[in-house]
Amino acid sequence: MSDLNGRVIVLGVSGGIAAYKSVELLRALQKKGADVFVVMTENALKFVGELTFQAISKHSVYTDVMKEDTPDKIRHIDLAEKADGVVIAPATANIIGKIANGIADDALSTMIMAVKAPVMICPAMNSWMYESRAVQRNLDTLSEDGFHIIDPDEGYLACNVTGPGRLPEPYYIADRVEAMLVRKDFKEKKVLVTAGPTVEPIDPVRFISNHSSGKMGYKIAEAFEKRGAKVTLVSGPVAIDPPYNTEVVNIKTADEMLLKCQERMENIDIIVKVAAVADYKIKNRAEHKIKKSEGGLDLVLEENPDIIKTLGKLKKPGQIFVGFAAETRDLEQNALKKLESKNLDMIVANEISGKNSAFGAEENKVTIFTKNMAPKILDMMDKKVLADLILDSILEIENDR
Ligand code: CTP
Numbered sequence: 025m026s027d028l029n030g031r032v033i034v035l036g037v038s039g040g041i042a043a044y045k046s047v048e049l050l051r052a053l054q055k056k057g058a059d060v061f062v063v064m065t066e067n068a069l070k071f072v073g074e075l076t077f078q079a080i081s082k083h084s085v086y087t088d089v090m091k092e093d094t095p096d097k098i099r100h101i102d103l104a105e106k107a108d109g110v111v112i113a114p115a116t117a118n119i120i121g122k123i124a125n126g127i128a129d130d131a132l133s134t135m136i137m138a139v140k141a142p143v144m145i146c147p148a149m150n151s152w153m154y155e156s157r158a159v160q161r162n163l164d165t166l167s168e169d170g171f172h173i174i175d176p177d178e179g180y181l182a183c184n185v186t187g188p189g190r191l192p193e194p195y196y197i198a199d200r201v202e203a204m205l206v207r208k209d210f211k212e213k214k215v216l217v218t219a220g221p222t223v224e225p226i227d228p229v230r231f232i233s234n235h236s237s238g239k240m241g242y243k244i245a246e247a248f249e250k251r252g253a254k255v256t257l258v259s260g261p262v263a264i265d266p267p268y269n270t271e272v273v274n275i276k277t278a279d280e281m282l283l284k285c286q287e288r289m290e291n292i293d294i295i296v297k298v299a300a301v302a303d304y305k306i307k308n309r310a311e312h313k314i315k316k317s318e319g320g321l322d323l324v325l326e327e328n329p330d331i332i333k334t335l336g337k338l339k340k341p342g343q344i345f346v347g348f349a350a351e352t353r354d355l356e357q358n359a360l361k362k363l364e365s366k367n368l369d370m371i372v373a374n375e376i377s378g379k380n381s382a383f384g385a386e387e388n389k390v391t392i393f394t395k396n397m398a399p400k401i402l403d404m405m406d407k408k409v410l411a412d413l414i415l416d417s418i419l420e421i422e423n424d425r
Contacts, residue, residue, distance in 0.1 A: 029057030039067020151187030208252030220260030238262030241298035
């Protein structure tokens with residue numbers, strides 16, 4: 025479930041070579057549940073056929089201000105009014121110049137003039153054009169006027185030049201369009217999230233660990249980022265792409281996780297400790313690969329530091345600490361004990377018995393315990409939706425102070 029679900033997005037396509045990527049962007053926006061209407065400039069039509077966008081969007085494509093198919097509507101005003109958000113990709117130097125200087129002389133620039141919803145501009149052109157004073161000046165103007173600018177990628181361009189100017193990947197742009205529409209209720213908050221398992225080596229080739237996939241922690245980091253926070257994600261080894269616009273610190277052991285968290289604690293407003301930290305590490309860790317021998321092998325385990333408890337001792341007024349608890353029984357009793365002993369403000373507890381194992385799943389069922397509020401027993405739900413509810417509860421704690 026995406027924040028674009030059921031939203032109307034207008035996709036503006038101007039005449040650059042990257043216009044073919046806009047077809048993929050249209051699909052990426054639709055995959056997030058958006059209803060997409062396409063507006064094309066005359067030059068864009070020379071790169072990609074209008075029929076392609078019409079067939080995929082299931083709406084007629086708007087290309088000509090002087091051609092109104094439905095007399096009861098003025099199309100550029102109608103589109104501007106129904107848009108929850110607009111993205112122009114690719115945005116050529118020409119359309120950037122027009123919008124920055126208030127020129128409205130074609131379908132796209134005329135529609136943009138009337139839009140009240142947030143607009144994202146994705147410049148894509150030759151590097152020298154992109155770096156020109158005129159384009160940079162126009163982009164600065166657009167930024168000051170409240171437009172969201174997505175920097176182009178660097179790479180080998182159609183004009184045989186290598187440098188900035190490439191349209192970023194459609195899935196990235198779609199993600200940023202989603203972020204643009206999300207409420208920014210964590211703006212400027214500094215958040216530290218830990219996720220995934222820790223891995224404790226036995227020898228150079230073997231380790232002990234647990235089944236944590238990292239999905240819940242990554243969804244929480246993504247939700248914070250989209251809601252405006254500056255996020256650091258300290259992550260154990262997982263098979264998930266790093267979230268956009270987030271500082272990702274990769275670690276393996278609990279000791280490393282503690283160190284990286286300690287280094288970053290100073291200015292943190294909120295810490296959410298989702299990681300499934302291994303409680304024990306190997307005391308007699310071997311420097312070389314342990315050879316097979318008869319009679320078995322004894323491993324001596326020693327306790328790992330309790331990271332959140334250690335950090336909790338340094339907790340400053342105003343900081344919010346959130347922990348997770350995985351329990352196979354006595355959920356409430358164990359969760360409340362951890363809330364107290366680890367000096368937490370909130371604990372998200374899930375029962376991992378039987379079919380309810382959250383490990384690796386797309387869904388999770390939890391109960392949220394706080395110090396002052398009644399427990400929230402939530403239904404089984406998608407981890408992305410749950411992440412937003414957890415963030416809502418964190419806001420409640422903040423507002424309660
Ligand atoms: N935690 C931690 N450091 C550890 C162990 C746990 O910071 N060495 C954090 C987890 O990230 C989580 C919370 O403490 O936010 C609870 O983790 P959990 O494994 O449920 O609890 P434990 O304290 O390890 O207790 P037990 O395993 O006995 O249930």
